[in-house]
Amino acid sequence: MPATPDQLIRRFCEGFAARKPADLEALFDPHGLFEFPLLQPRLVGTAEIRAGLDRAFAIADRIDMRLREVKASARFAIGEGSMQAHVARDGRSMSVPFAVVAEMREGKLGRLSIYCDAHPFRLWTDGPVMAFDTVPQ
Amino acid sequence: MTPTRALETYCAAFVKGDIARIGTLFAEDGRCELPLLDRPLQGRDEILREVGTAVRGLRDMSVEFGPMIESGNEVFAEGIFRSEMVGAGTHVDLTPVRADFRFTMIVEMKDGKIARLAEYLDTKRVKPWERQRLYPIARISPYFQGTVEAGVTEFMTYNGMFFPIIYSRTPAEEYVALTERVTMWDVGCERQTEIRGPDALKFADYLASRNLLTMKTGACRYTYCCDASGAIICDPVVLRPWDDVVWFSHGSADLTLWAQGIALHSDFDVKVSEPDVAPIQIQGPLSADVLRDIVAAPIDDLKFYRCIATRVAGIEAVVSRTGWSGAFGFEIFPLSSARAMELWNALREAGKPYDMLVTGPIVHRAVERNVTDTAYHMSSGMNPYEAGGERLVDLDSGPFVGREALERVRAEGPRRRTVGLLIEGDLPRLEWYWPVADKRGGTGEVRWAVHSFALDRSIGIALVDAAVEIGETMQVTHPLGTVPAEVCALPFVE
Numbered sequence: 001m002p003a004t005p006d007q008l009i010r011r012f013c014e015g016f017a018a019r020k021p022a023d024l025e026a027l028f029d030p031h032g033l034f035e036f037p038l039l040q041p042r043l044v045g046t047a048e049i050r051a052g053l054d055r056a057f058a059i060a061d062r063i064d065m066r067l068r069e070v071k072a073s074a075r076f077a078i079g080e081g082s083m084q085a086h087v088a089r090d091g092r093s094m095s096v097p098f099a100v101v102a103e104m105r106e107g108k109l110g111r112l113s114i115y116c117d118a119h120p121f122r123l124w125t126d127g128p129v130m131a132f133d134t135v136p137q
Numbered sequence: 138m139t140p141t142r143a144l145e146t147y148c149a150a151f152v153k154g155d156i157a158r159i160g161t162l163f164a165e166d167g168r169c170e171l172p173l174l175d176r177p178l179q180g181r182d183e184i185l186r187e188v189g190t191a192v193r194g195l196r197d198m199s200v201e202f203g204p205m206i207e208s209g210n211e212v213f214a215e216g217i218f219r220s221e222m223v224g225a226g227t228h229v230d231l232t233p234v235r236a237d238f239r240f241t242m243i244v245e246m247k248d249g250k251i252a253r254l255a256e257y258l259d260t261k262r263v264k265p266w267e268r269q270r271l272y273p274i275a276r277i278s279p280y281f282q283g284t285v286e287a288g289v290t291e292f293m294t295y296n297g298m299f300f301p302i303i304y305s306r307t308p309a310e311e312y313v314a315l316t317e318r319v320t321m322w323d324v325g326c327e328r329q330t331e332i333r334g335p336d337a338l339k340f341a342d343y344l345a346s347r348n349l350l351t352m353k354t355g356a357c358r359y360t361y362c363c364d365a366s367g368a369i370i371c372d373p374v375v376l377r378p379w380d381d382v383v384w385f386s387h388g389s390a391d392l393t394l395w396a397q398g399i400a401l402h403s404d405f406d407v408k409v410s411e412p413d414v415a416p417i418q419i420q421g422p423l424s425a426d427v428l429r430d431i432v433a434a435p436i437d438d439l440k441f442y443r444c445i446a447t448r449v450a451g452i453e454a455v456v457s458r459t460g461w462s463g464a465f466g467f468e469i470f471p472l473s474s475a476r477a478m479e480l481w482n483a484l485r486e487a488g489k490p491y492d493m494l495v496t497g498p499i500v501h502r503a504v505e506r507n508v509t510d511t512a513y514h515m516s517s518g519m520n521p522y523e524a525g526g527e528r529l530v531d532l533d534s535g536p537f538v539g540r541e542a543l544e545r546v547r548a549e550g551p552r553r554r555t556v557g558l559l560i561e562g563d564l565p566r567l568e569w570y571w572p573v574a575d576k577r578g579g580t581g582e583v584r585w586a587v588h589s590f591a592l593d594r595s596i597g598i599a600l601v602d603a604a605v606e607i608g609e610t611m612q613v614t615h616p617l618g619t620v621p622a623e624v625c626a627l628p629f630v631e
Contacts, residue, residue: 037259071213076204078213080243080255099241099257101204101215113215115241115257117172119266119305 002107005077006070009102012112013065013081021053029108037118038096062086065098077102083116138162140212141205143251144244148216152198156189164250172260173236193590194309195220195236210246215239224308224501224588226566231616233563236263236307264305265290275299278325279415279477283485287495295389298326302497312501312590314494315462319423321484321495324461325415325477329470330373330385330393332400334407341375341383343405344396346521346543348534352377357442357457361511361529362392363539367520367546370395370513372529376444376470378455386416386459386468389512399538413474414455417484418498420466423491428467431487432456436467450483452476461498463506463628501587504598507557507628509585517570517582517600522551524600525627551603553581557629558597558622560586560613571615573599573622581605583613591630597622 003011008027015024025046028034034043034052043052056063063085070079083096098116102109138146143162150158160181163169169178173191178184192198198220205214217239225234238258245253268290271277276298278284284301291303301323304311314320332341342349347360356377362370362385373387385392393411400409419427428436434447434456444457453472460466471480485493503509511524520543521530530543558573560583570582579602586597597613605611605624613622 037261069211069213071206071208071211073204073206076206076215078204078206078215078241080213080257097255097257099213099243099255101241103204113239115239115259117258117260119172119260119264 004072005075005102005104006072006079008104008109009070009077009079009100009112010067012100012102012109013067013079017064019057019063021050021057024053025050027109028112029105029110032105032109033111033113034109035111035113037114037116059087060085061088067100075104138246138249139207140210140244140246141207141214143246144205144212144214144242144254145202147244147251147254148200148202151188151192152200152220154192156185156192159188160185162251163254164247164252167251168253170253170255172256172258173263190310190313191307193313194223194307196223197221212244213241214244215241222307224312224590226564227617231565238262260305264288265303271299278323279474280323280325280417280481282478283481284323284495289497295326296328296387298328300324300326300497304496306494306496308499308501308588309590311494311496311499314492314496315421315499315502316464317422319419319421319427319488319491319493320462320499321488321493322418322420322461322498323481323495324418324468324498325474327386327388327416328393328411329414330387330396331410331412331414332383332385332396332407333410334381334405336405336407337381337383338377340396340400340403340405340407340409341385342535343403343537344385344399345375346530346537346539348531349375349383350535352383354378354380355443355445357444357459359442359529361521361524361526362387362390362395363521363537363543364513365539365542367539367542368513368518369511369516369521369524372509372511372524372526374457374459376455376457378444378446378470384414384455384470386470388510390514412472414470414472415474415477417469417471417481418460418462418466419469419484419488419493420460420462420464421493422465423493424466427484427488427491427493428456431483439467450480450487452480452483454480461508461510462502463508464502500585501590504585504587504596505589505591505628505630507598509598517584519553519555519600520546520551522546523553523555525555553600554603554605555598555600555627556605556607557625557627558583558586558599558611558613559592559625560595560597560622561620562595563617564588564595564597565616567615571613573601573614574612575602575605576609576611577602577604579604581611583615586615589629596629598627 067081101113103111169184201217203215222234240258243255288305289301292299345360371388371390373385376384397409455470567586581601583599589596
């Protein structure tokens with residue numbers, strides 16, 4: 001029996017937490033679209049999606065996606081949850097609320113769009129500047 | 138009302154700017170989570186206030202829904218929002234600044250009202266997500282780290298420093314914060330020319346077009362400093378915090394070097410320097426509430442254009458009741474930058490109960506109030522009479538630099554005058570002065586141009602031929618074309 005959209009969203013979140021990129025890749029249609037603002041705006045096709053997932057798992061040594069609620073129709077599912085990740089680069093933990101939309105295509109994910117705010121997670125660093133009493137010795 | 142109907146009604150009311158309708162949808166203790174705002178909104182009153190501000194900053198809005206899935210008391214939806222930002226000018230290529238994004242929205246109902254509305258989107262697609270890069274050609278402010286944490290995106294150079302001016306918000310949000318609450322600005326670039334010594338006041342008076350000799354200790358005064366031809370160098374606020382110390386808190390001009398040069402070849406017993414004093418402005422109707430508990434001196438007793446040497450958050454500082462907003466506010470001048478971030482953080486903490494917003498100077502409001510800024514290299518060679526500052530020239534008191542030239546201007550009448558313009562249509566950002574032509578063939582320059590939120594239209598301040606009269610129509614040429622503008626008196630808003 002083919003999976004339903006809400007089942008695919010749940011499998012995706014479980015696969016992410018289990019760090020199984022091959023399982024995640026298999027959820028997508030060969031021409032599927034994966035949108036994840038923390039990674040790259042748009043990944044198209046399983047090869048690109050797999051490369052993006054590998055990069056995500058290289059950056060973060062733990063990503064836990066917990067769903068509060070998922071609502072589904074025959075073709076779509078929309079979920080709400082929060083993501084906890086530990087970023088290996090700087091040892092930071094981050095918590096990001098998110099919504100996720102799955103669109104089915106022939107029993108697979110034709111589109112998986114994660115909606116979250118990537119703005120607070122800067123790609124540059126501004127350390128203490130001219131704050132004389134906080135400059136490391 | 139079903140969750141789906143509530144969601145559709147909310148979005149329809151939002152794009153129409155119908156805040157009253159939105160008010161009927163939310164429960165009294167409703168919650169609203171909108172990523173473009175700094176924090177979740179709790180309670181109907183706060184939701185209506187903040188959503189009202191958001192709507193004021195956008196126009197030509199539309200919402201297009203994709204899938205909407207309802208079950209129980211909730212609906213989950215995906216959609217696209219499109220709008221144009223008000224007052225942000227244009228991009229460099231002259232296309233409008235837009236806020237277009239895809240989103241998902243969750244609505245939870247309770248007793249027929251919205252108990253929670255949560256929107257999810259990546260604001261990186263809407264806000265600038267990286268600040269402007271800097272170069273070691275100018276100094277950074279001692280509050281730089283604080284401005285970065287507050288989301289600064291653009292700087293300009295001013296007095297050889299980087300001046301944070303744009304943060305990741307709509308102009309409407311900042312305007313409302315200034316006019317209804319309180320704002321905090323890093324104006325560390327507003328340098329002090331310090332004149333210290335027995336002749337401090339006399340020397341200051343020699344540099345200024347206005348009589349400063351009557352300034353008592355604790356007084357402030359707005360004046361011009363002119364060169365020998367009467368052209369404006371800058372228009373500083375003068376402070377006399379101590380008997381033998383005068384500060385010219387000045388705009389972007391080498392006033393300290395100018396004053397040092399004059400002092401070197403005079404008999405005034407003074408020492409001229411630029412001290413390590415980097416001001417912060419706290420502006421807006423709630424500014425005294427922010428400062429009351431952290432300023433040692435009784436802040437409510439400080440009258441307009443007065444200053445006092447005191448402590449702020451335990452740090453030695455001068456506090457004045459001055460500022461660039463044309464409204465109620467204060468400036469804090471710490472006597473050293475050594476504890477700059479300590480001061481910055483203490484002020485931010487004190488401002489939390491009042492929802493104080495870190496902003497740059499809010500030019501939209503300043504232009505409405507005819508609060509401007511003039512500096513030597515961009516003053517159009519203007520003298521005080523042409524700038525509309527006749528009241529700031531005291532030709533009948535002692536000698537000062539530029540006095541003879543200004544006596545001639547007064548006798549002959551100024552060639553140009555400063556007027557307000559009600560400009561037709563939308564405006565790009567003013568990157569250099571726009572030409573303006575009058576019906577007699579005279580030309581002038583639009584020196585300031587913004588969207589006025591008070592008047593909901595484009596306004597400008599121009600330097601034009603002295604023959605131009607209030608009420609006549611001029612033609613302004615800016616990068617979007619040539620448009621008519623009606624000449625009006627200043628200020629635009631009392």
